[in-house]
Amino acid sequence: MNTGLRARQLRYDRNSRTLFQGLMLELKPGQGLLICGPNGSGKTSLLRVLAGLISPSEGCVQWQGQNLAQSRLTYHQALHFLGHLSGVKNKLTVKENLRYSQNLVDQPLRETQLESALRTLRLLPQQDHLAQHLSAGQKRRLALARLLVFPKPLWILDEPFTHLDPDCQAWFVEALEAHLQKQGMVILASHQPLRLKQEERLRLLTLPLGAESENHV
């Protein structure tokens, strides 16, 4: 049984420009992948391709040995995807936002679980505030709360550290480590160097600007 995520010969063109090509990638349970590269090198596009949100111009992405086209629903049930804005609804309160996500994740969520997650993320005092009154960092934490309360094996995160204060960043690195410890998988794009205690779990993929070279990870 082949577990994990694998991508073969990925190429993605945007506006007749090739962002990356010949990209090979394999991620097994308990492994993380950090994607770096300058602005415009295609980090976000790569994450969207890997999440199955857009299809690659060439090549394929496989989950548990199956092409995404065949296993889309099972793949997405195992996936947390967090984009730049991460889908926090401004007109819902903090608590309602998590309940709304729960509806989409279709996993149980007890009130005590919800409260302890909000306490960890220092959002408990704001739990009944509308999300539009939160600061950018608080919104980011609310989005990250989803990762904590609904366990899923694969996380794909686009710049998860933006707007987070140093305390929160440290806390989130710990959460990442715990997730990898539990045989979870993480792919994240970040401009920030990331240091984990178990460095061997995290690999680095650097996307060059104007991708003529081929990458294998």
Next chain:
Amino acid sequence: MFKIFCSTLYYELLLFFRDKKAVFFSLGFFIFVALLFPIALSPHPDLLKKFAPGILWVAALLSSLLALENWLSSDLEDQALEQLLLCGLPLPWLIAAKMTAFWLAAVLPLLLATPILGLMLHLSALDLSVLLLSLLAGTPALIAIGATCKALTFSLPQQGTLLGLLVLPLTLPILIMGINTLIESELALPVGGNLAFLGGLSLLCFCLLPAAIASALRWGMEA
């Protein structure tokens, strides 16, 4: 599945309720379009009575078009749409719940305002009830067709005008059927068949088009 449909419906309605402008804009537009005609044409009761069904149907069509323009736009802004596409649940069900919520929040208020506008336009009680029934049976199909066009155009710049150009021709048959119901009722012909056809069309649209919308949304993400 039904549970997910209901809870999505609940949150969508809650969002509409919190963001009242979507509801009141289309309601206000509906009322003002209906008010313009007596002022522009003539306040003569016979004339108004004759034109009232057409006026109200066209006003309902235009104001639901106006409301449709904002449908999905907040989901696009906060990237909640991506979460919908990636949630691992059958997307057509979620879309159907969103469409139902949209109909309840943006179109039902128009139907509630119709009796008052009908009185103003000198419609008789019988004609008014037939008009209401025809709107009730026909507007879900309008919404479903409009939502499909919205999903096809959401990734394009300046989609507002394009949306109108796409939706209006496609909804003409519904408009004709709807007004035809009223004409037949005035001639004391049975209207059951017309209403059943409109209702059936709405049901068909609500069953089939969510799947088309789901594909259109996935496709639009690529652009």
